[in-house]
Amino acid sequence: MADITTVNPATGKDIKDYNYMSTDEVNKIIDASHKAFLDWRLVSHEERAKVINSIGETLMKYKQELAELMTEERGKILDASLEEVDLCKAICDFTASEGVAALAEDKRDIEGIEKGLVRYDPIGIIYGIQPWNFPAYQVFRYTIANLMAGNSILLKHASNVTGSGLLIEKIFHESDLPNDLFRTLIISHDQSEKVIEHEKVRGVTLTGSDVAGRKVAQQAAKVLKKTVMELGSNDAFIVLEDADLDLAAATCAHARLYNNGETCIAAKRFIVVDSVYDKFRDLVIEKFNEYKVGDPMDDSVDVGPLSSAKQRDTLHEQVQESVKKGATITMGGEVPNKPGAFYPPTILENIKPDQPAYKDELFGPVASLIRAKDQEDAFRIANDSRYGLGGAVFSKDEDKAIDLAQKHFDTGMVYINGYDLVNPGLPFGGVKDSGYGREHGGFGIKEFVNIKAIHVVNKKPA
Known part of the structure; x- marks a missing residue:
């Protein structure tokens, strides 16, 4: 054997x-x-x-x-x-x-x-x-x-x-x-x-x-x-009141679903200030629905299977545990009845600190959508994590976003108004x-x- x-x-x-x-x-x-x-x-x-x-x-x-x-x-x-x-x-x-x-x-x-x-x-x-x-x-x-x-x-x-x-x-x-x-x-x-x-x-x-x-x-x-x-990590992508919401929604969807969502520095928690939460929510749902799941060798497919059935089952257990503790499934969240370790693009809301969707790393195409009262609350939530790999700030005021990233993000890497996996010219960690x-x-x-x-x-x- x-x-x-x-x-x-x-x-x-x-x-x-x-x-x-x-x-x-x-x-x-x-x-x-x-x-x-x-x-x-x-x-x-x-x-x-x-x-x-x-x-x-x-x-x-x-x-x-x-x-x-x-x-x-x-x-x-x-x-x-x-x-x-x-x-x-x-x-x-x-x-x-x-x-x-x-x-x-x-x-x-x-x-x-x-x-x-x-x-x-x-x-x-x-x-x-x-x-x-x-x-x-x-x-x-x-x-x-x-x-x-x-x-x-x-x-x-x-x-x-x-x-x-x-x-x-x-x-x-x-x-x-x-x-x-x-x-x-x-x-x-x-x-x-x-x-x-x-x-x-x-x-x-x-x-x-x-x-x-x-x-x-x-x-x-x-x-x-x-x-x-x-x-x-469970990287936080922060969407501020003055963000370009179309850009933020498209970027967050890509940053969550790229590589089947199995990326350490992927967007995992979408932290959105209250004043734009509902509009962003509608936009990001629309973007998630554009991603096609299927055979990874098919050029028309955007999301393939997870790495194994075991990995898929672990992810689904984290989703179910989050729901038991009060999270709601906005889309996805069900294991498809077909061969392969597939899992649909999923969005969870009503996220609370005791849920895996808030405090753990969900390694797959599952996003946690979190409402913050304001800018200060958004960074509090972002840093309320045992992890600190990456994150992002979306704001039309680039200088403000850079200043916030420098002073208030407790991570090794921060993206401003975008997402890039890595760049060989910048440190990673x-x-x-x-x-x-x-x-x-x-x-x-x-x-x-x-x-x-x-x-x-x-x-x-x-």
Whole structure:
């Protein structure tokens, strides 16, 4: 019996079987990864950038194949999968372009010594534990920055996208990157803990739920290894009295339903001031009704199935629990009677703090529509969350919106009058239970480096 069987969530049919690697095989991979690192760390930043470019070029040769496999394994619509591959290419381009300058030695004139040097040296193997919602992007996000920094990479991908993880490994191996600098591990959770403990593994990064983050962070803390945690959220999109309501409704619908609603930084709570609540409500219902659910390979479809029947059932339980505690279903909220892990675009109202729709992350196409008394109340509700990844402010007064975002939004990222998944040029990460550490924007490249100070004294002791 196979350890892993991937399943097409649109049909419920099995795709492929996989077995876990043996402990001996994993240890050999780790040893080879460390050996490759010892050479890679001495390669110049300029040469590393050329290799990063080759990864991006090789990726594009596999764009269609990788996109179709991601759609088959986790149900995202094909257009979104193709966009995801383009985003990975953009990460390669940005890192190759900006990485040399970001890692440049910092020379400082220090009083009392001849000079001081600050270097950003790689530390070794970085182990990434990644989720299924963006099977390629999540990998490229931490991998490319750390390869540029001079580290080597191990990947444990979510089991339901095992095929995608192996295809990504093939892409890296067909580029100019030495093979042992990137390896995909097919392992169990118990084996994963042993990888974290391994003396040659120097850092751990995880993207996933706050529950998983706590567990992995504790495992790494026991062996004093640095971690970066990009965890969940229930992002608040605030619609103020002076907002362009047509823009806000269209953007919020897209930000909630893109990638089947399975995005950590998606809009999840629509917090609308009382004076425009009813009009916004009508507009966003209209927008939600425009989204077609169905076969993710069909170009006319906007929302595919959730990643698995289990994920769909968990989401539906959260909706039902919210309704038991007073929420009302404005649209959707019923599991369709057909094969596949489908769930309709859903809007809940009458949201209260004790409901999952208010306090938890609903990872799927379900929006919580919340009425706020005024601007101050809207930000109070937005920040009344254990999470703090992203959010948005909609107002025709852009300067006011920026000021509010700067001073009153307790999150790592804020969008003004729009929504964009990520931008390689800006940092990505959150606060509170949404985790810690940053990726992108030149920040991720320094998360797993040794910031080394060199003191050039050149004077006799007194």
